[in-house]
Amino acid sequence: MKALEVKKDIYWVGSLDPDLKIFDIVMYTPYGTTYNSYVVKGSEKTALFETVKENTFDQYIERLKSLNVNFDEIAYIVIEHTEPDHAGSVAKLLDYAKNAKIVGSATAIRFLKQIANRPFESIVVKNNDTLSLGNKTLRFIDAPFLHWPDSIYTYIEEDNTLMTCDSFGSHYCFEDMFVDLIPKEKQNEYMDALKYYYDCIMGPFKPYVLKALDKIKDFKIDTICTGHGPILRGNIDFYKDIYRKWSTETAPQDKKARVVIPYVSAYGFTEEIANKIAQGIKSKISDAIIDIYNVIYHKQEEILDKIYWADAVLFGSPTINGDALKPILDILTSMNPLVHGGKISAAFGSFGWSGEAVPNIEARLKSLRMNIITPGLKINFKPSEEDLLKAYKFGESVAIKIKENTNNGVKPSKKSNLKIWKCIVCGEEFESEEAPEVCPACGAGKDQFIEVKREEIKFKQNKKEKYVIVGNGISGYYAADSIRKRNSEAEINIISNDKVLTYYRPQLSDYLNKDILDKNFFVTPEDWYDKNNINVTLGVKVESINKDKKTVTLNNGKELSYDKLILATGASNFIPPLKGFENKGVYVLRDIEDAENIKKEMKNAKNAVIVGGGLLGLEAAWEMKNAGLNVSVVELAPRLLPLQLDEEASPLFEQIVAENGITVYTNDAAEEILGEGSVTGLKLKTGKIIDADLILFSVGIRPNKSLAEKAGISVNRGILVNEKMETNIKDIYACGDSAELNGKIYGNWPAAIEMGKIAGSNAVGEEIIFKDFVNSTVFNAINTELFTAGDIYPNEGNIKTLCSANKENKIYKKLFFKDNKLVGAILLNDTKQSVKIMKAIQNAMTINDVIKDINY
Known part of the structure; x- marks a missing residue:
């Protein structure tokens, strides 16, 4: 089949797949499918x-x-969505179209770099950006989550033609390709395919469908070029209207509790249980609407429609051949966490000699991120009167759960049952039903989280201002987050020399000896940026700031204007000017690229030396020790962790380090790196030579201030700011590791978070100041748990301490009081009171109150 003309100089050049029966594992395709691609020739x-x-x-x-088509003359390859069925052959196509630039959303370009696995030139387009082909103009429309976060539409203005990729598509292979040419007797087949495609692909994203429809409502459109299935032409309003109808959700107006109970029952036992559970629910919520479905007698679509609006869904199945029955499993596999996550759910059923159905159903409910009532109800064989009473009581417990999740008859959002947990060590907040087992940012344990109220943003100022944030570390991230929460209209651009999105930098040491999944390593899912309309440009450096014109110039030649500028440029590791530093095998650990290089080196290394006995150096030492290397630590100070441990605690900690096989040299420093081309050892000031084929320097940081300094912004050791994170230049702010406040460089994760929030909030117009900040640290390595907070070296005033030590068990606890107020604490290998102690420092508790309230 040759190319097909859609309109003058617009051609379909896709491919047909009529024999396809299952699409990408997730969809049945009884009518086959097409993979649509188009050529648009401009003058x-x-x-x-x-x-x-x-x-x-x-x-x-x-x-x-x-x-x-002359491949050398193809100027652009527009990728409206990067799923492999649309973008899978980009890499091959670039071998033909060597001069082409890839055009797509910022997210699409990021995704495509991982799909194509080759370099390419690209153009990132935003909403309403245009590209000219001469006599044809391409206008791009943001259409995120249709059905990936990267998706866009393209409107060809002169031809009244809309390119939509997955939207309005179908898995329907039709050789003539135009919907109006489908024979009448086949129209029902096509409509079935259109609806099924919508339900599977667009159904979970109905609000985004409506937003996209609103964006194109004023466009004159007579043709829609889809990514799959026939091209639409003629009555375009019919397809727009039917998409709007399918996407418009009319919630039940009676506000009654709704429960759906789908079940299967081999011998009637599970059916008895289902009915008794329903009675129990009714006893507590008399007007509840309960739909009980024996699944084999009802269409799956009917049940799923009811589940969509349900407050609770209870799945029942007997156990046969060690599992739940297929009709129930089919319902469960047709659900997804985006639509059904957060709903109350439970499992029940009769069983004979095993009983796997209930736990297997619960496993699926967990993967759907539903709010599960556990344990489920398992009844052996035919339910007795006592068993039926259990089922009735189980129904009552479901009703109580529904009532808890309902506020004055108003149904809660899916996230309303989730709590906000704040790590008292690093200040990070997480949303979940229970406190995280481990803080991804700092490694603090579950007992170091406190539940806090959701942040209420009372200040709003929706002005169409432009914000540029330089740096995407945690401070830059929270600056952007704070701006967006207060200004929904602002244009926010984050520019970063980093090649990846914001991640938990304190985890870099852990990464040396294990792989960390993206979901655990990165601060937020990638789609957060798209949902919040925050533009991120990675791998690009800001070369200069013109404070008079209010512009920044990037190293790719682009210039960005701003109304407010936030410098979150971070810091760099200090590198001492030692002879031999250029040798292979010498590293610092500041970013992912550093970690990757160190990991590669560790595979062949035998002896590692860490220069610097602080937190990060010791964490790295432990990971290298666990990887099988011989590890030595060199510390200039007389003892390890001098900023976190006092003179009494340090010897106990150093004993722990030695017992775990790490050699320590204190009161000494690196003088020369030995080796020619590659590291062979490290010579110390005392003359001692340590064998080494890997050396890691962890001896402090220096704020990245040169960009600010060149622009005439006041600097000292860092970029000088006041309590509002304002610099000496109006509308320019600084925060995080690059900022210096009252002569202090904080240089830690919790302070960076707080500074970022304050910089972003003040940039919008709210007035918040940085005050009463309490430093805290958690160290979990070398078989040691350490928590320190506040000031452990108080001076002046009336200084008192409370100390408790058990050297046999390596436990040391010390509280520091200044003028009768708690100001600092050290907890070594007994950190269970850390939450209370942190609060006590923040509240300036007296020594008597501490003794009374804290089991110390």
Whole structure:
């Protein structure tokens, strides 16, 4: 089949797959499918839209050749969505179209770099950006989550044609390709395919469908070029209206509690249980609407529609052959966490000699992120009167749970049952039903979290201002978050020399000896930036600031204007000017690239030396020791962790370090790195030589202040700021490790978070100051738990301490009081009171109150 003309100089060049029966594992395709790609020829430039699935690439190239496309003249390849069925053959296509630039959303370009696995030139487009092909203008429309966060539409203005990728598509293979040419007797088939495609692909994202429809409502459109299935032409309003109808949710107006109980029952036992549970619910909520479905007698779509609006869903199945029965499992696999997450759920059923159905159902409910009532109800064989009473009581417990989740008859949002947990060590907040087992940011344990109220943002100022944030560390991230919470109209641009999104930098040491999953390593999912309309440019450096013109110039030549500028440029590791530093095997650990290089070196290394006996150096030492290396630590100070431990605690800690096989040299320093080309050892000031084929320097940081200094912003050791994070230049702020406040560089994660929030809030117009900040530290390595907070070296005033030590068990606890107020604490290997102690420091508790309230 040759290329097909859609309109003058617009051609379909996709591929057909009529025999496909299952699409990407997740959808049945009884009518096959198509992979649609389009060529748009302008008077000056040619653009390709989408590509095809890689296994149909040869068919695709033949169609392009049939159109006499000169591959060297293809200027743009527009990727509206990067799923492999649309973008899977980009890498191959670039071998033909060597001059083409990839055009897509910022998210699409990021995704495509991981899909194509090759370098390419790209153009990032935002909402209402245009590209000219000469006599044809491409206007781009943001359409995120249709159905990935990267998706966009393209409107060809002169041709009244809309390119939509997955939207309005279908898995329906039709050789003539135009919907109006489908024979009448086949129209029902097509409509079935259109609805099924919508339900599976667009259904979970109905609010985003409506937003996209609103964006295109004023466009004159007579043709829609889809990514799958027939091209729509003629009655376009019909398809827009039906999408709007399918996406418009009309919530039940009676505000009654709704419960759905789908079940299967082999011998009637599970059915008895289901009915008795329903009675129990009714006893507590008399007007509850309860839909009980024996699944084998009802359509799955009918049950799923009811589940959509349900407050609670209870799944029942007997155990046969060690599992729940297929009809129930089919319902469960048709659900997804985006739509059903947060709903109350439970499992019940009768069983014979095993009983796996209930726990297997619960496992699926957990993966759906539902609010599960556990344990579920398991009854052996035929339920007795006593068993039926248990079922009745189980129903009552479901009703109580529903009432707890309902506020004056108003149904809660999916997240309303989640709590906000704040790590008292680093200040990070997390949303979940229970406190995290471990803080991803600092490693604090579950007992170091406190539940806090959701942040209420009372200050709002929705002005169309432009904010530029330089740096995407944790301070830059929270600055952007604070701006967006207070200004929904602002344009926010984050520019970072980093190549990845914001991650938990304190985890870098852990990364040396293990892989960390993205979801645990990164501060927020990638789609957070799209949902909050925050533009991120990675791998680019800001070269200069023009404070008079209010612009920043990037090292790629681009210039960005701003109304407010926030410098979150972070810090760099201090590198002492030692002979031999250029040798292979010498590292610092500041970012992911550093960690990757160290990990590679560790594979062949035998002896590692860590220069610096602070927290990060010791954490890295422990990971290297666990990887099988011989590890030595060199510390200039007379003892380890001098900022976190006093003179009495340090010897106990150093004993722990030695017992775990790490050699320590204190009161000494690196003088020369030995080796020619590659490291062979480290010479110390005392003349001692330590064998080494890997050396890691962890001897402090220096704020990145040169960008500010060149722009005429006041600097000292860091960028000088006041309590509002304002610099000496109006509308320019600084925060995090690069900022210096009252002569102090905080240089730690909790302070960076707080500074970022304050910088962002003040930039919008709210007035918040940085005050009463209490430093805290958690160390979990070398078989040691350490918590320190506040000032452990108080001077002046009336200084008192409370100390408790058990040297046999390596436990040391000390509280520091100044003028009768608690100001600092050290807890070594007994940190269970850390939450109370942190609060006590923040509240300036007296020594008598501490003795009374804290079991010390």
